[in-house]
Amino acid sequence: MKKIYFTLLFTVQTFLIFGQETKLNFYAQPGFDLLHSPSNKDVGALFRGAQFIAYITSNISERLTAAVELHPHVNFKNGPEFEIERLFLKYYVQDYFSIRAGRMYMPLGFWNQNYNFAYVMIPVIHRPNILQPIHDDGFVNTRDIGVQFEGNDIGSLRFSYKAMISNGLGKNGGLGGNFRSFDTHFAYTTNLSIQPFDGLRFIVSGIYNFSDAGDPSQFSSAKFADEIQQIAYNGSVVYLNSDSKFELIAEYISTINSYKNLGNKSIYSGILYTGFKVSDKVIPYLFSEFTKFDMTDPLFMPITGVDLSTVNDDLAFQSNLKVSPGVRYRLNTNAVLKFEYNFYTFDKEKFVHGPSTQFAIGF
Amino acid sequence: MKSIKILFFSVFIVLLFGAFSPNNIQDQTLVIIVHKDNPVESLSLSEVKLYWLRKVKKRWPTINKNIRPVDSKSKSPEQQAFYKKVLNMSATDVEAYFNQKQYESAEKPQDKFGNERDIIEFVADQEGAIGFVNSNSLSADMKSKIKIVAKIE
Numbered sequence: 001m002k003k004i005y006f007t008l009l010f011t012v013q014t015f016l017i018f019g020q021e022t023k024l025n026f027y028a029q030p031g032f033d034l035l036h037s038p039s040n041k042d043v044g045a046l047f048r049g050a051q052f053i054a055y056i057t058s059n060i061s062e063r064l065t066a067a068v069e070l071h072p073h074v075n076f077k078n079g080p081e082f083e084i085e086r087l088f089l090k091y092y093v094q095d096y097f098s099i100r101a102g103r104m105y106m107p108l109g110f111w112n113q114n115y116n117f118a119y120v121m122i123p124v125i126h127r128p129n130i131l132q133p134i135h136d137d138g139f140v141n142t143r144d145i146g147v148q149f150e151g152n153d154i155g156s157l158r159f160s161y162k163a164m165i166s167n168g169l170g171k172n173g174g175l176g177g178n179f180r181s182f183d184t185h186f187a188y189t190t191n192l193s194i195q196p197f198d199g200l201r202f203i204v205s206g207i208y209n210f211s212d213a214g215d216p217s218q219f220s221s222a223k224f225a226d227e228i229q230q231i232a233y234n235g236s237v238v239y240l241n242s243d244s245k246f247e248l249i250a251e252y253i254s255t256i257n258s259y260k261n262l263g264n265k266s267i268y269s270g271i272l273y274t275g276f277k278v279s280d281k282v283i284p285y286l287f288s289e290f291t292k293f294d295m296t297d298p299l300f301m302p303i304t305g306v307d308l309s310t311v312n313d314d315l316a317f318q319s320n321l322k323v324s325p326g327v328r329y330r331l332n333t334n335a336v337l338k339f340e341y342n343f344y345t346f347d348k349e350k351f352v353h354g355p356s357t358q359f360a361i362g363f
Numbered sequence: 364m365k366s367i368k369i370l371f372f373s374v375f376i377v378l379l380f381g382a383f384s385p386n387n388i389q390d391q392t393l394v395i396i397v398h399k400d401n402p403v404e405s406l407s408l409s410e411v412k413l414y415w416l417r418k419v420k421k422r423w424p425t426i427n428k429n430i431r432p433v434d435s436k437s438k439s440p441e442q443q444a445f446y447k448k449v450l451n452m453s454a455t456d457v458e459a460y461f462n463q464k465q466y467e468s469a470e471k472p473q474d475k476f477g478n479e480r481d482i483i484e485f486v487a488d489q490e491g492a493i494g495f496v497n498s499n500s501l502s503a504d505m506k507s508k509i510k511i512v513a514k515i516e
Contacts, residue, residue: 090468092422100468114467120462121466333454
């Protein structure tokens with residue numbers, strides 16, 4: 001595994017050293033969360049780490065660019081890690097047709113492609129629940145290794161497409177990967193959008209995934225106990241236009257995990273962000289999301305040690321709702337201060353609330 | 364009669380000071396420049412916006428070169444006028460726009476230069492470049508190296 005990391009790192013460094021023009025950006029976003037649980041009469045506080053990110057891009061030639069996003073952090077189990085969040089090459093073939101290859105975020109909806117670790121560009125403090133990486137107890141396969149074909153702004157409706165074929169569910173999103181049967185075991189992601197007015201985008205996208213029983217799962221030491229076919233689909237409406245004071249991101253993501261023996265397990269989620277630019281610097285906003293998922297779905301439960309038959313049907317569905325009014329203060333392009341007050345309701349744990357702050361910088 | 368004299372004198376003084384003021388209209392004429400071999404002859408302001416932001420096309424249609432927007436490194440009256448009259452965006456929005464493009468798809472942001480002479484030389488050197496300068500910065504020699512495709516009064 002270490003060999004693969006070093007080989008990849010060496011390859012990218014070579015590109016960057018010999019690349020025509022190389023740009024190095026850093027992002028950091030320290031913050032603080034406070035949560036009050038009225039039912040438990042408990043207050044929790046958390047300083048969030050700065051989550052330091054290095055992002056390097058290089059124009060190797062007129063048509064070929066490379067990018068790598070590095071995330072040094074400490075894993076409580078494994079100690080210090082140097083994770084490669086993204087690493088891709090992009091080749092511009094002609095207008096309306098480019099090819100990307102490498103590790104990247106899958107073109108599911110809008111948020112997942114555009115907002116990841118550089119919080120200075122992200123309108124809110126936390127990543128939506130539904131888009132947490134699956135290996136961090138998330139719900140959807142949001143990032144993978146593969147090839148993507150894309151074209152943007154075609155015709156008067158500014159039609160754009162992205163089609164990605166990638167390794168698919170399980171550990172294949174990691175840099176190590178595993179050999180799979182060529183015919184059925186890849187993931188296929190498609191994203192189609194139009195932009196009838198500048199800044200107003202309508203997006204539909206979906207992912208098809210398939211894994212055999214016995215294939216490696218996203219959990220480091222476990223395999224899928226049952227054959228799984230996953231279909232994720234999404235619809236989004238986005239309005240982000242510098243000419244306008246109003247901002248909107250509305251996304252719906254749903255996933256059906258069909259197991260050969262366990263039957264269908266579903267996940268539903270909605271994300272709504274609205275902002276209003278009071279001035280160039282001050283932007284109050286409202287963010288809300290809900291997630292409803294089946295806790296008996298083995299995709300995001302520990303595969304071993306849990307007897308799914310003991311879980312009562314009444315308790316199977318969990319739903320979370322988060323509502324966060326907030327305000328963003330842009331000191332300049334490279335420094336943003338955010339403040340939110342979060343209200344969470346959980347099926348099982350009732351209601352918690354509290355403030356969050358974040359100071360996001362890029363340099 | 365005396366009041367007419369005073370009126371004429373006042374108008375004369377206003378015109379005189381106006382002509383030598385650093386903010387006169389001629390000084391504020393902004394020109395959009397491209398490489399002299401770029402076959403584009405003229406662009407509307409909305410086209411300038413699309414090309415400069417690389418919104419629809421990433422490469423010039425005929426010369427098949429990457430579009431390379433050129434900007435001023437620091438705040439200048441020319442930059443302010445370009446952002447306001449052509450892009451209709453604030454400086455923060457322009458930076459955020461290019462940062463987002465770079466972050467999402469590794470697109471190169473605009474090239475920035477400290478003075479207009481450097482901008483003109485870069486546009487003269489790079490076939491795909493498109494930039495903005497004050498018309499007063501263009502000497503006859505410089506004009507022969509670039510092409511003016513739009514003017515903003």
